[in-house]
Amino acid sequence: MNGEDKGLIQWQGKPIVEHIIQHLDAPLEKIIISANRNIKTYERYSKNVICDAQDSATKNSQAGFLGPLAGILSAMHTCTTPYLLCVPCDSPHPPENLLNNLWQCLQLENKKSVVCHDGDRLQPLFCLISCQYKQLLTEFLQQGRRKVQDFFNLIDPAICDFSTQRNHFDNFNRPEDMN
DSSP, X not given: OTTOOGGGSEETTEEHXXXXXXXXXXXXGGOEEEOSSOHXXXXXXXXXXXXXXXXXXXXXXXXXXXXXXXXXXXXXXXOOSSEEXXXXXXXXXXXXXXXXXXXXXXXXXXXXXXXXXXXXXXXEEEEEEEGGGHHHHHHHHHTTOXXXXXXXXXXXXXXXXXXXXXXXXXXXXXXXXXX
């Protein structure tokens, strides 16, 4: 997106972050926003704005930009509930009843995490994950591993079918995706 902060890109008259918050079935005081820049702007939307976990193993100068798993790890440390609902910042219209449907699937499968499936592929950044995975995720990142799918393969999540809401996983990776 030409280096722009995806969550703050204007779409249909408001920043993408506003669209996401509007569609979540979570109390505003429970929303945690993981951001590595424009912190003050994001604080307009949540009092819980955090930066990515630091990579103490590599001492990388880009430590604040380690990808989505680092943001998930930081959110786990801030989360006040046993589970963390994750939604990516570039999908402005998350599935309806996301939290409730993921919770039901988690309970039915008796697992500690659950990810969405859009009918074609997994959407692991739309997930409900136990905060008990903090240590495992820390170790995963300290090993220099960053692939979201690899981490979720490791924890063996339940898979929740959202194929009837396939278009809710559309994301904006290029300006032309916003049309």
